[in-house]
Amino acid sequence: MRIGVPKEIKPLEGRVALTPEAAGELTRAGHEVALQAGAGEQSGYPDSAYRAHGVAILPDAAALYRRAQLVVKVKEPITPEYELLRSDHILFSYLHLAAAPELARVLKEKKLTAIAFETVEVAGRLPLLAPMSEIAGRLAVQVGAHLLHAPQGGRGLMLGGLPGTERGRVLVLGAGEAGGAAVAAAAALGAEVTVFARSRDSLARMRALGANVTALYSSYGALREAVEAADLLIGAVLIPGARAPQLVSRDMVRSMRPGTVIVDISVDQGGCIETTRATDYRAPTYLEEGVIHFAVTNMPGAVPRTSSQALSGAIAPFVRRLAEPDWEEDAALRAGVNLRGGRIVHPAVAATLAGG
Secondary structure (H helix, E strand, C coil): CEEEECCCCCCCCCCCCCCHHHHHHHHHCCCEEEEECCCCHHHCCCHHHHHCCCCEEECCHHHHHHHCCEEECCCCCCHHHHCCCCCCCEEEECCCHHHCHHHHHHHHHHCCEEEEHHHCCECCECCCCHHHHHHHHHHHHHHHHHHCCHHHCCCCCCCCCCCCCCCCEEEEECCCHHHHHHHHHHHHHCCEEEEEECCHHHHHHHHCCCCCEEEEECCHHHHHHHHHHCCEEEECCCCCCCCCCCCECHHHHHCCCCCCEEEEHHHHHCCCECCCCCECCCCCEEEECCEEEECECCHHHHCHHHHHHHHHHHHHHHHHHHCCCCHHHCHHHHHHEEEECCEECCHHHHHHHHCC
16 A cells, blocks of 8 residues: 655644654555655654655655555645545545535545544544544643733633632533543643533543532533633533534623633534634634634644654554555444545534535
8 A cells, every 4th residue: 555644734733644653664564655745844753764664755745645545644635735636545634524514525526535533433432533632622721721811811810729819710511532631631720620511420530530620411501600600611522523512602602701711622523612713823812702712723733743643653553454455344444434435424424514
């Protein structure tokens, strides 16, 4: 199999899908691996590190896509990459098509096979989404704490407080990988944390993180009250393959105090807060209803070294399986297929795009 790893071109995205060591495992298994020049540099991996593992370095994206059969990248293709895609490509990356109907249309027209990291499923879990979700959850608290500082327009408080002061109040929607990581990080800072989740097991797991964590079933009244009281609201709701449900209305956001902060991790899937609109790291925040919003669609791109190592380690076994002729016998990879031959085949993605 000819495997290609292109350079990410989303604004300020420094991650690379495979580290030199992971790429080397593929070359030693007899596959041809090519890297677009400079693809690993922002993660601290120069081209020379890949060459040492037998990886070919190609000068540009056109050459990379022309050579590759299996394209392994981090983020979904964006407009300049559309013309490089072919019907015989297998595309393996994050896609988040429920919130990207235009990309879905392009991939249908290309008639390629597109497998989304976020829908590869093993025993009910999403192993390729988990590491980036955990990073995003931790970053949400770090970013939110910074945006609460007065020079950033925030309320001017420390989340954890200190003796003689009030603690900041953090509200987290969802207790999956991202939400759980956010709760743990906020609790460790000493904030008063409230988390809403759907299952009792999730609530018990969140409550066990500390005496400063309150874990609740979601109801309209409780949610509205918690949103109004929050200094930092973190949205971390996920329905695999589908658009995120909007749990927080504009009216609820309007009830928050000026200088409070919203970080919507669910923005990749459309966002779980009505006032969310996608941003990138060139202009990551905006003010809506007096509340600072942070809705960057590639949050882990801020820490490319950490993110690339975590992502490469997770996807490498699946890339090796994909490079085998009988990969479709793998149930996890079959679950990850979003498009094939011009058709959307993932049920949740298809239902979401058909509805809107």
